[in-house]
Amino acid sequence: KLNKPHQFWETQPMPNINELESLKPGPIQEGILADVRKDPFNLISKFEWCNVDLRNEEQAQQVYTLLKENYVEDDDNMFRFDYSIDFLRWALLPPGQHPDWIVGVKVNQKLVGFITGIPVTLHIENQQTKVKMTEINFLCVHKKIRANRLAPVLIKEITRRVHIKNMWQAVYTAGIVVPTPISQTRYYHRSLNAKKLIEVGFSSLSARQTIARQQKLYKLPEEPKTQGLRAMKKKDVAQVTKLLNEYLKQFKLYFKYTEDEVKHWFLPRKDVISTYVVEKEQGVVTDFLSFYNLPSQVIKNPKHTHLRAAYSYYNVATQTPIVQLMYDALILAKNEGYDVFNALDIMENEKFLKELMFCPGDGQLNYYLYNWKLESNMLKPEEIGIVLV
Numbered sequence: 001k002l003n004k005p006h007q008f009w010e011t012q013p014m015p016n017i018n019e020l021e022s023l024k025p026g027p028i029q030e031g032i033l034a035d036v037r038k039d040p041f042n043l044i045s046k047f048e049w050c051n052v053d054l055r056n057e058e059q060a061q062q063v064y065t066l067l068k069e070n071y072v073e074d075d076d077n078m079f080r081f082d083y084s085i086d087f088l089r090w091a092l093l094p095p096g097q098h099p100d101w102i103v104g105v106k107v108n109q110k111l112v113g114f115i116t117g118i119p120v121t122l123h124i125e126n127q128q129t130k131v132k133m134t135e136i137n138f139l140c141v142h143k144k145i146r147a148n149r150l151a152p153v154l155i156k157e158i159t160r161r162v163h164i165k166n167m168w169q170a171v172y173t174a175g176i177v178v179p180t181p182i183s184q185t186r187y188y189h190r191s192l193n194a195k196k197l198i199e200v201g202f203s204s205l206s207a208r209q210t211i212a213r214q215q216k217l218y219k220l221p222e223e224p225k226t227q228g229l230r231a232m233k234k235k236d237v238a239q240v241t242k243l244l245n246e247y248l249k250q251f252k253l254y255f256k257y258t259e260d261e262v263k264h265w266f267l268p269r270k271d272v273i274s275t276y277v278v279e280k281e282q283g284v285v286t287d288f289l290s291f292y293n294l295p296s297q298v299i300k301n302p303k304h305t306h307l308r309a310a311y312s313y314y315n316v317a318t319q320t321p322i323v324q325l326m327y328d329a330l331i332l333a334k335n336e337g338y339d340v341f342n343a344l345d346i347m348e349n350e351k352f353l354k355e356l357m358f359c360p361g362d363g364q365l366n367y368y369l370y371n372w373k374l375e376s377n378m379l380k381p382e383e384i385g386i387v388l389v
């Protein structure tokens with residue numbers, strides 16, 4: 001009976017505690033294309049598989065509503081992510097996307113289950129090891145039909161669709177701990193709109209604190225400090241690609257980006273992704289910062305329906321001190337109307353979190369590699385060079 005904790009995950013190629021020493025680094029299970037099922041996994045009656053076309057407004061709306069009402073909440077069930085349709089198209093329609101990797105389950109034409117994959121090339125622990133794999137995200141089952149064991153079937157089906165393309169690994173993140181994290185990172189929040197954060201219950205005042213005091217404490221200048229800071233444009237793509245690929249080599253887990261991928265992931269999109277470059281000397285880009293827009297719905301609050309949150313994406317500081325670059329990111333995010341700026345303690349983020357007055361969040365984000373044993377059992381957050389939205 002699949003109802004013991006992790007009963008499903010114990011059937012999957014993930015290192016378990018007592019294998020951490022014995023498994024050799026690399027794939028845990030050999031992938032054999034001939035053994036891959038050609039037909040989709042069976043679903044309970046009335047449930048049907050569908051490939052969701054996010055370019056189709058109606059289907060995109062169905063995904064939006066399913067996630068808005070049933071996707072990830074914080075530990076106190078006060079906030080739930082509210083990914084916009086434009087954001088989902090950005091996150092799930094990158095270059096090289098496979099249409100059958102946007103997987104839905106419908107009952108009477110209503111979307112009740114969802115899971116996605118996008119193709120990535122992940123560099124693992126050193127220059128030589130690069131693996132074509134999938135980045136899994138947006139696993140969601142409607143609240144009303146949970147405990148039907150639909151999630152394991154969604155996972156097995158997208159795994160089958162990845163195997164059919166002769167790919168045998170995956171990377172994903174989750175707030176929960178299942179077998180077996182490769183890294184446990186923590187998230188931090190920097191207040192931009194102290195009054196609103198208190199009104200929605202995100203922050204709370206201790207006895208000696210007042211709203212006015214908090215506003216003063218987190219106050220930011222009107223304009224960024226760094227000379228030559230401006231929104232990224234198409235003409236910057238080549239330089240941003242070189243800066244990013246060079247910068248990421250220092251980490252043990254990172255993607256390599258083509259110029260096409262940099263165009264997709266970094267060119268500014270209103271209310272989705274903001275990227276700013278530093279061009280001091282004419283035509284020379286030396287640094288860039290980026291953050292994405294992911295509001296959370298405030299589940300029950302008389303005054304506010306949403307918390308506007310900016311999430312640190314990739315930031316490359318080669319000439320500008322990282323603390324100054326990120327201080328400018330806070331100013332830019334405040335000016336774009338965000339209430340809070342979030343960041344994980346991955347990459348070099350530890351260097352600015354304290355100094356810029358970020359506060360620790362109440363949970364963690366765990367990174368996972370499917371069917372891969374690392375040389376080192378766990379990676380430190382600062383060794384992680386990938387951000388999953």
Ligand SMILES: CN(C)Cc1n[nH]c2ccc(-c3ccc(F)cc3OCCn3ccnc3)cc12
Pocket residue numbers: 072073074075079080081137138173174175187188296311342343344361363364365388389
């Ligand atoms: C990554 N991607 C897979 C979405 C995802 N899934 N599970 C999660 C658990 C935490 C975070 C997260 C990551 C960075 C961060 F600064 C704050 C976060 O969560 C705050 C708590 N919260 C949840 C909903 N509204 C607020 C993301 C995720």
